[in-house]
Amino acid sequence: MLFSNIALLTPGQPSREGMFVATKGGKIAFVGERRPEGNFGEEYDGRGKLLIPGLVNGHCHVPMTLVRGYGTGLPLQEWLNTYMFPYEDQIHPQDAYWGAMLGIAEMLRGGVTSFSEQYMFADSICQAVVESGIKCNFSRSLVCFDDDTYLESDRRQEAIRNCETYQNAADDRLKVEFAAHGEYTTTEKCIRDIVELAHRYHTGVQIHLSETKKEHEECKGRHQGRTPTQYLRDCGFFDLPALAAHGVWLEEGDLEILAEKGVGIAYNPTSNMKLGSGFAPVRRMLDKGICVGLGTDGAGSNNNLNMLEEAHLGLLIQSGHTGNCQELMAEEMLAMATVHGARNQRREDCGRVEEGFRADLAVLDLDRPHLTPLHDLTNQLFYAAQASDVVLTMVDGRVLYRDGRLTTIDLERVLYEARRANWDVLARLAAARQQG
Incomplete structure (x- = not known):
């Protein structure tokens, strides 16, 4: 995937805007201010978005x-x-x-x-x-x-x-x-x-x-x-x-x-x-x-x-x-x-948006009332952003969440089964207390 014209935050570096970040083979293959040469699959329009390490x-x-x-x-x-x-x-x-x-x-x-x-x-x-x-x-x-x-x-x-x-x-x-x-x-x-x-x-x-x-x-x-x-x-x-x-x-x-x-x-x-x-x-x-x-x-x-x-x-x-x-x-x-x-976690190749690191990434939508205007991206990320602002999560270059949809998890079933599991546990707990 090629993230184009996207704002970027990574530890130890100032925030940058209008960046290009490419992933390939589960890793970050390119980070730069100009469009890279080569084919990286889907191009993701990063205007109004922020890319951070997962x-x-x-x-x-x-x-x-x-x-x-x-x-x-x-x-x-x-x-x-x-x-x-x-x-x-x-x-x-x-x-x-x-x-x-x-x-x-x-x-x-x-x-x-x-x-x-x-x-x-x-x-x-x-x-x-x-x-x-x-x-x-x-x-x-x-x-x-x-x-x-x-x-x-x-x-x-x-x-x-x-x-x-x-x-x-x-x-x-x-x-x-x-x-x-x-x-x-x-x-x-x-x-x-x-x-x-x-x-x-x-x-x-x-x-x-x-x-x-x-x-x-x-x-x-x-x-x-x-x-x-x-x-x-x-x-x-x-x-x-x-x-x-x-x-x-x-x-x-x-x-x-x-x-x-x-x-x-x-x-x-x-x-x-x-x-x-x-x-x-x-x-x-x-x-x-x-x-x-x-x-x-x-x-x-x-x-x-x-x-x-x-x-x-x-x-x-x-x-x-x-x-x-x-x-x-x-x-x-x-x-x-x-x-x-x-x-x-002894994952030395994770946690940064840099070439050669694993493509574990998250994208936030900045076009939100509580994130407007943007004076300082890092401060806004931790003092104003919400989990609901996340619009994409990627692990090893594989998109696991995008625009409200989990790609590997049936959320409707998970919610149903988790509620059922809790009811079952509470029923067993009540029975155990009656016996004990």
Whole structure:
């Protein structure tokens, strides 16, 4: 495809207008101010449009679209124990598949081309990723409170089988990693086993890290004053390519460790605000050289997977919390939402609109009242644009969403099946409560 006369934003460069961008063989073949020579297939009229790198959702639990709006007004651990864990206990694999498809459909419609996932139901989610055309770094989240049963547990075997089955599947769109849910939900034996598995299969790891003050301080009580970051370092967790979600309560020494070890962070402002978890020290992370991406978290604590909205809130709360309107700038957010997220997924050829990079792209319609006039494209993208302004999403040069239509997903059926799945789960949950 040849995008002609289109406005262009890519990290680390000023905005440009009247550009030509060509894709071929799944990659960006040309970026320039003049029409390129050669045949690139369809020509896309870019007048009044903005081309950006596809957004990367750095932390998600995609089947949790099924719990969108279910349970509110509680801090994280009480919310999990009261609402999320009982509901999730009643989810069947087919329910998870439709929840995943629903979340992927929402993300594609909002310009997301890749996401990092930490959840159960590996086969269901990986099937949805393969069928939809999106990219994903999937990790089967492991929880362990009993060392005696862990090694033979179904969840551990599922994580191993998933890695063996899906690693680099669908032309490398799907990468499989290992995950510990968090320090407070896994034993040291489990953490060290996850480290060994990731080394064995030459892959990365994911975890929730210092999301709440309670989690952070209780860890120090359990582990001789060590923070979650210090404890995980001592377990060898950060000797692997690692992505840590949240990092709200990181201490100065933690930041030094994460920077030294090259650990990526996923910033999840909406979820952190909704659950009253606190304000992540994003400025200090960036100043230490930590690669900070942006994530929505699951729809249960958001309640959507809208990355443009996430970026908007993420900028505002850093200014509001610190009293410094330059605490985090839109240009930095552009990198966080694209190339930083890609780097945290070990996708070094994604996240920029440059020749040789993968053709993971999104187009927004600028001819909207809330985007008029255009003084600064980057500021308008994150302070005014909406997910509904996205008119095209492309992954590896393949158009997956265009002008209101998903090309690989039957949205009408997904909506029907997701509603049915939720009703079924709630019915099983009610029956379980009556019995228990």
